[in-house]
Amino acid sequence: MQYRPRLLRKLPESHLAQESKYPMPRRNEYAGLAALAITESLMLAMNDHKLLPESEIVDVLRDAADTHTNAISTSDDKEMHKGVADLIHSIIAGGNSVRRT
Secondary structure, three states: OOOOOOOOOOOOOOHHHHHHHOOHHHHHHHHHHHHHHHHHHHHHHHHHOOOOOHHHHHHHHHHHHHHHHHHOOOOOOHHHHHHHHHHHHHHHHHOOOOOOO
């Protein structure tokens, strides 16, 4: 079974060939999208192969969201932590990282 992450957008050509065209924030965006896509694929595979049930995958996502929510009050980058927590909560609500039956 092939896993096709729903959140990953196709990068133009190779990231190595394009690296000099994009400033650091753009490359960080790509790294974030790649990490999200890889993580989503791993979660889907673990669920499909009965390594982790849906409830535990959702718990992992909630823990990640809680980590960022808790960091809002102590971080210099409150907006980033809030944005990450909000994104993770929307992934949980949308079921993007678990094949819901």
